[in-house]
Amino acid sequence: AQKITQTQPGMFVQEKEAVTLDCTYDTSDQSYGLFWYKQPSSGEMIFLIYQGSYDEQNATEGRYSLNFQKARKSANLVISASQLGDSAMYFCAMREGFLDFGNEKLTFGTGTRLTIIP
């Protein structure tokens, strides 16, 4: 089974609209972290937002927010007021068992390519 599932290979959104990128995860650990990264066409990986499994509130960072629904095992990224510069690949990632030494790896999803239309 996939650890991280991103079901939207591509999305097109009108500039200034909000967009939700879906991410579901699979883990039996109680302690885990969920991350979103942005990869523009230039190739670098830019950290956007983090949500810990014990965090009570949804994470927010500027125009980015994470809609964390623990029971449904989903961690959707919401981008408000989209801009042309938001056009990129977006990856959801998970780190499991962060209370244990030797569990540092991030497991990535296959990504969603977001295109903002002017």
Add this chain to the structure above:
Amino acid sequence: EPEVTQTPSHQVTQMGQEVILRCVPISNHLYFYWYRQILGQKVEFLVSFYNNEISEKSEIFDDQFSVERPDGSNFTLKIRSTKLEDSAMYFCASSVLAGGLSTDTQYFGPGTRLTVL
């Protein structure tokens, strides 16, 4: 703002040759990582490194791969005898620690695109 740097940005090599990819992690970070991304595919974990030893590695990280922190600032990935399937973007990342705090986020470098001919 501090950032992870990687050199070279692009490396072309012949099959069977050794390559060394270099990274300078963020200065106060203690954990270092290598990931790779084959063109058009998802990012895959290779190895994590802490306190001068490997703390976790994936199945991809076989005997052809090694990592080293030769001095106080550099972190290197060596591929001893490159294969065609090693062609990928290689990302270095670092984090302060590896706990569950937001400050333990892994920050990625810009990547080195390795092309094996």
